[in-house]
Amino acid sequence: MATSPPLILRLVASSVMIANQAGKIIRDVMAKGELNIVYKGDKSKNDFQTEADRSAETCIISSLSALFPSITIIGEEARESGHSQEQCDVSPEWIIKDLDEAVLAKKCPSSLESLVEKDIVVWVDPLDGTREYTQGFLDHVTVLIGISAHGKALAGVIHQPFYNYKAKDTDPNSPLGRTIWGIQDLGVGGYTPQPPPSDKRIITTTRSHNTSVVQTFTR
Numbered sequence: 001m002a003t004s005p006p007l008i009l010r011l012v013a014s015s016v017m018i019a020n021q022a023g024k025i026i027r028d029v030m031a032k033g034e035l036n037i038v039y040k041g042d043k044s045k046n047d048f049q050t051e052a053d054r055s056a057e058t059c060i061i062s063s064l065s066a067l068f069p070s071i072t073i074i075g076e077e078a079r080e081s082g083h084s085q086e087q088c089d090v091s092p093e094w095i096i097k098d099l100d101e102a103v104l105a106k107k108c109p110s111s112l113e114s115l116v117e118k119d120i121v122v123w124v125d126p127l128d129g130t131r132e133y134t135q136g137f138l139d140h141v142t143v144l145i146g147i148s149a150h151g152k153a154l155a156g157v158i159h160q161p162f163y164n165y166k167a168k169d170t171d172p173n174s175p176l177g178r179t180i181w182g183i184q185d186l187g188v189g190g191y192t193p194q195p196p197p198s199d200k201r202i203i204t205t206t207r208s209h210n211t212s213v214v215q216t217f218t219r
Contacts, residue, residue, distance in 0.1 A: 023161030056126035070117035109185035138162035
């Protein structure tokens with residue numbers, strides 16, 4: 001009789017598919033043109049959220065809760081849930097139960113085989129880069145799902161809803177969006193790393209927290 005893949009593989013495989021759906025929700029809200037912005041705190045600090053933030057988080061939390069009822073989920077938009085997560089008022093197409101076959105095909109690291117649901121905490125940022133999203137800097141928008149156990153990060157999923165969106169202006173058949181995942185002691189999937197030329201280096205910074213030090217080192 002076939003055995004079920006280890007929890008960590010199933011959880012990441014699920015998170016990949018759920019992040020893809022959250023990305024579609026984010027694109028749909030942008031296409032609709034009604035972001036429905038509300039402020040969470042001090043307006044001067046741009047502490048706000050959009051319909052895309054709220055809807056994407058509902059999709060992620062509701063889907064994960066349906067599949068893994070005993071994990072703990074902590075959402076960016078001030079929502080926390082465990083096995084008692086409410087399922088009401090959630091559109092059926094937002095409940096994603098599919099699993100990514102590419103993740104399931106991997107061999108689980110022996111160090112992660114014994115994990116059970118009560119060990120797991122999932123951290124959700126349904127739309128990282130809300131300010132950039134509202135300003136049209138779509139390359140900066142991501143969906144983030146982090147997985148931890150016993151206080152240590154173990155895996156994560158990064159979805160870029162608008163990856164390659166400019167190419168679609170000239171080629172409608174060009175793929176839109178990209179999902180990258182990683183698991184401790186296993187590696188990453190979803191893309192092929194491209195090392196820089198031997199005489200170059202890659203420096204990663206952030207648009208949101210630019211400083212004089214960052215500017216100095218990126219000139």
